[in-house]
Amino acid sequence: MTVRTFVLAVVGMSPLFLGAPAPSAQELTERFIPVGQSPGLSGKATVIGKIQAINARDQTVTIAGPAGTWSAKVTERTKIWLDRSMSRKTNLTGTFSDLRQGLTVEVKPDGSQRGAQSGPAEWIKVQIPPSP
Amino acid sequence: MRARELMWIAVLCAVAGLSACKTAPPPDRQSQLVAKGQDLFFNETFGGNGRTCGTCHPAENNFTIDPAFIATLPKDNPLFVAEFNPALKENFENPALMREFGLIQENLDGFDDLKNKFVMRGVPHTLGLRTSVQSPGGPRTGWSGDGAPGDGSLRSFATGAVIQHFTKTLNRVPGVDFRLPTEEELDALEAFQLSLGRQQDLALPLPLKGTVPKRGQEIFLDNKLGKCNICHVNAGATANFPGRGPLGNANFNTGVEDLPDQPARLTGKRVPRDDGFRTPGDGTFNVPPLVEAADSGPFFHNNAIETIEGAVAFYDGESFNKSPAGQALAKADPEGAGIELDGTQIVAIAAFLRVINVLENIRQSVVLLETSLAVSSSAERRRLLERAVHETDDSIRVLSGGGLHADAVAHLQEARRLADKAVRSVFFGRKYTEKAIRDQKRARAFLVD
Numbered sequence: 001m002t003v004r005t006f007v008l009a010v011v012g013m014s015p016l017f018l019g020a021p022a023p024s025a026q027e028l029t030e031r032f033i034p035v036g037q038s039p040g041l042s043g044k045a046t047v048i049g050k051i052q053a054i055n056a057r058d059q060t061v062t063i064a065g066p067a068g069t070w071s072a073k074v075t076e077r078t079k080i081w082l083d084r085s086m087s088r089k090t091n092l093t094g095t096f097s098d099l100r101q102g103l104t105v106e107v108k109p110d111g112s113q114r115g116a117q118s119g120p121a122e123w124i125k126v127q128i129p130p131s132p
Numbered sequence: 133m134r135a136r137e138l139m140w141i142a143v144l145c146a147v148a149g150l151s152a153c154k155t156a157p158p159p160d161r162q163s164q165l166v167a168k169g170q171d172l173f174f175n176e177t178f179g180g181n182g183r184t185c186g187t188c189h190p191a192e193n194n195f196t197i198d199p200a201f202i203a204t205l206p207k208d209n210p211l212f213v214a215e216f217n218p219a220l221k222e223n224f225e226n227p228a229l230m231r232e233f234g235l236i237q238e239n240l241d242g243f244d245d246l247k248n249k250f251v252m253r254g255v256p257h258t259l260g261l262r263t264s265v266q267s268p269g270g271p272r273t274g275w276s277g278d279g280a281p282g283d284g285s286l287r288s289f290a291t292g293a294v295i296q297h298f299t300k301t302l303n304r305v306p307g308v309d310f311r312l313p314t315e316e317e318l319d320a321l322e323a324f325q326l327s328l329g330r331q332q333d334l335a336l337p338l339p340l341k342g343t344v345p346k347r348g349q350e351i352f353l354d355n356k357l358g359k360c361n362i363c364h365v366n367a368g369a370t371a372n373f374p375g376r377g378p379l380g381n382a383n384f385n386t387g388v389e390d391l392p393d394q395p396a397r398l399t400g401k402r403v404p405r406d407d408g409f410r411t412p413g414d415g416t417f418n419v420p421p422l423v424e425a426a427d428s429g430p431f432f433h434n435n436a437i438e439t440i441e442g443a444v445a446f447y448d449g450e451s452f453n454k455s456p457a458g459q460a461l462a463k464a465d466p467e468g469a470g471i472e473l474d475g476t477q478i479v480a481i482a483a484f485l486r487v488i489n490v491l492e493n494i495r496q497s498v499v500l501l502e503t504s505l506a507v508s509s510s511a512e513r514r515r516l517l518e519r520a521v522h523e524t525d526d527s528i529r530v531l532s533g534g535g536l537h538a539d540a541v542a543h544l545q546e547a548r549r550l551a552d553k554a555v556r557s558v559f560f561g562r563k564y565t566e567k568a569i570r571d572q573k574r575a576r577a578f579l580v581d
Contacts, residue, residue, distance in 0.1 A: 028242045028411060029292040030281040032304045039291050039318055040283030090303035093244055 031093070034085040035106040035127045047072070047107045054099055061099050061124070063107060071118035072107045074099075079123040087130040098126055162323065169324025172317055180298030180310035181217060182210035185290065185321070188236065188255045188297070192522045194428045195328065196257040198234045198435075219301040223247055226401065233396050233435050238296060240276070241411050246302065251406040252396055254435035257428045259329030260421050261286060264369035267380035275433035276408040277383050277418035287322040330423060330492060333368040336361070339581035340487060342537055348484030351477050358481055359461055359471055360422075360447075367488055369421040374464035383409050383416035387455025388432045391446070395436060406433060415456075426482075426489035427526040440534075441482040448473045479534075486534040487579055493527040494544075494576045496520075501551065501569045505562060517555045517565070524548040527575070540578035547571035 036042045049065030059074040074080070080094040099105070103126055110122040159167065174186035187210050189195040197211070205211060214225035223246035229235040235252040242249055253275055265271050265286045273279040273289045281295070282288035290313050300309040313321065336353060340346045351358035352367070355374070363371045363384065371379040389405055396403045407413025417433050425431070431443035452458045453470035462470040473481070497520045504516035528544050531537050547568045554564035 028239060028281075029295040031243065032295045032306065033281060033291065033312065034306055037306075037312060038282045039288035039313075039315075040285055042282075045283065085306050088305055088308050090305050 030123065031079075031081045031091050033125075035083050035104060035125045038106070038108075041108060042106065045108065047109070049105070051099060051101050051103050051105055054101060056096070059096060060118070061105075063105060069117070070107065072109075072121040072124060073119060074124070075110070075120045077110070078121045081123065081125050082128050083125045084128045087128065094126055099124070103127060103129075165320050165323040166327045169320035169322070169327075172313075172321055173324050176317070177210075178294045178298050178310050178313060180294065181213045181220065181300050183213065183298050184210075185293065187211050189258050191519055194257050194424065194526065195259055196255045196428050198430060199232060202231055202234060217300070220299075223250075223302060226252065228399070229396050229401060229403070232399070234430060235396055235435055236297070240278075241407070241413070243304070248404070250404060252403050253406070253433050254430060256420065257424055258325050259424045259428075260369075261328065262326045262331050263333050264381050264419075264421050265326075267370075267382070269380065269382065272381040272383075272418045275417050275420075276406075276410075276413065277381070277416075278409050285322075286325060287318050290318055290321045329496070330421075333366045333370070334423060334488065336366045338488070338491075340484070341579060341581065342483065342487060344480050345483040345487040345536065345579075348477075348480035348482065348487075351473070352481050352484055356465065356469075358473065358477070359465075360481065362461065363419055363457075364422045367422040367485070369419045371419055373460070381418055383414075383418045384457040385415040385455055386417070386447075386457045387451040387453075388417070388434065388436060388446070389415070390451040390455065391436050391449075392451075394434060396434065403434075408433075422485055423488050423492050426486045426530045427493065439482075440485055441479055444473075444478045444481045444485070447471045448478060483534050483536055486530045486536055490527045490530050490540075491576065491579055493523045493530070494572050494579075497523040497527070497547070497551075498569055498572050501565050501572070504554075505565055513561070514555055517551055517561075520551045520568070521548055521555065524551060524572070537578050540575040543571045543575035543578070547575065 030038060033039075036048055038046065042048065047063055047065055047070045049063040049070070051061055052064040052069060053062040055061070060071050061074065062069055062071045072078075074096050080096065080098060082092045082094040082098055084091055105127065106125040108122045108124075109116075110120040172185070173189070174184055174191070177184055188197055190197065190201070193201040202211065208216065211230070212227065214220045215227050225237045226235065229252055234254055236255055237250050238253050239246065239250050241251075256275055265273060271280070271283075271285045273284070273286055278284065279292060280286065280289040281292040294310050294312060295304055298310045303309055306312050337349050340349055352360040355362060360367075362373060363382075365372050365378075369381050371382045371384075373379055373382075385408070394403070407415055409416045409418075425443070426440045429435075429438060429440060429443070431437045431440070432446075437443050437446060446452055447458075448471055453462070458470050462468055500516045500520040500523065504513045504520070507513050507516065524544055524547055528541055528548065531541050531544070550564045550568035550571065554561040554568060557564055
């Protein structure tokens with residue numbers, strides 16, 4: 001990564017961490033909201049991108065988005081949801097093993113992680129592409 | 133004679149038309165947004181099971197529902213969708229608890245086990261939200277403050293409501309079972325909801341006239357006796373806890389879930405414990421405003437208590453005084469006392485709450501009546517007048533139910549009669565409306581200086 005791309009990445013992702021996210025939302029209906037459509041969050045306080053790398057030992061997943069990369073730590077509190085709305089199917093609860101390289105995900109950082117390039121995730125939505 | 137009558141009608145119509153042109157300025161951007169939000173709130177089903185926001189938050193019933201209102205609805209009302217849509221027959225609502233206690237099913241702790249993981253909650257009204265939603269701890273929506281997905285804001289609330297309550301099937305697939313509100317629709321719905329009811333808190337004490345309500349206000353404000361003003365500053369939804377200062381709209385565990393003989397549980401139906409805020413919950417619920425309370429019962433998140441007197445009495449009981457909030461109040465008291473009230477004091481506080489509720493109803497009624505004089509659309513005029521009639525009905529019921537201010541009730545009854553005549557009158561609506569406003573103000577003068 002060049003200095004220029006690093007600066008662009010930090011600037012691009014800074015809006016994510018300028019304000020502390022709301023302490024708690026009714027995240028359980030969040031499960032049914034497709035990737036990129038969470039009101040007040042998507043594009044502001046979440047990271048959307050493709051899974052670049054997965055580290056099962058550390059339970060981390062690296063996401064490459066338009067503004068750079070972000071490393072999400074999956075904790076026991078992290079909720080993983082499988083967004084199957086593209087197939088017009090109900091969204092499901094997933095597990096770490098559902099995270100696969102190349103899949104598009106949306107990650108909500110847990111709490112305020114101002115300026116961080118990594119941190120625990122509150123939830124991760126995995127976009128499941130329709131079967132061919 | 134017939135020709136003269138027709139001519140007279142034509143002249144009146146022309147005058148009315150010109151008058152309408154004169155009194156209806158073009159709506160500003162905010163008014164347009166509110167109007168759009170109103171239309172969405174009452175008419176938009178978001179491609180779902182037929183429910184709208186107004187299904188559970190009807191304007192004619194203080195934007196909430198209760199068993200008495202539910203009993204007036206036809207069988208095919210979308211509120212009862214679980215009774216006639218086979219896909220929603222199981223694990224969506226409990227029709228018996230809905231009809232008997234006004235309870236709605238919510239899956240606040242997840243959708244993985246619909247049969248066992250749910251809570252039964254009343255429908256909170258949506259009045260005075262501008263004074264209650266924003267808080268230093270983040271936005272507070274719904275009974276436990278966490279009613280919205282996304283950023284948890286009132287703006288996002290509609291998205292969660294559509295997913296929970298509007299779906300055609302329990303699959304809850306966007307684009308199939310419902311459509312999600314657009315960004316513009318969320319803006320409009322938020323603007324409309326924030327426009328409802330009070331836009332600011334009261335400044336207590338009020339110069340009340342009635343002996344008992346006046347004493348009730350004193351007890352309410354007494355931080356050593358009623359202690360009500362600690363968590364309901366100015367009878368609103370913000371707390372100012374001793375030693376902790378202003379908290380905004382805060383969450384407390386007041387022990388409502390520990391009440392014995394809760395009506396819904398008396399039926400023998402399964403009603404899981406409601407753990408409140410977050411998942412898993414911490415047992416707390418956020419503070420509702422009290423100004424709107426007296427005419428929007430039943431009370432508490434589980435509709436456990438029917439009357440405002442009963443709701444006040446709850447704070448004198450064991451469930452509250454043993455709860456974390458009750459214990460904290462006692463700890464903050466120099467003598468370690470919780471809330472200890474006698475029957476007369478409970479009734480006095482309730483009388484105070486009844487009076488401030490009626491003062492707010494009168495304020496709203498006057499605004500509705502005055503606005504009806506300025507609108508050009510006859511349908512809109514009718515809607516405003518009908519809402520004023522409903523508000524006035526509430527005022528009469530709330531005062532009469534507490535045996536309060538018979539003199540004010542007489543004026544409210546006259547105001548109601550006049551507003552009702554204004555609804556039905558083609559030519560004299562303005563006159564009746566103006567008279568109704570005068571009677572509302574006369575009634576108010578009996579309540580407060």
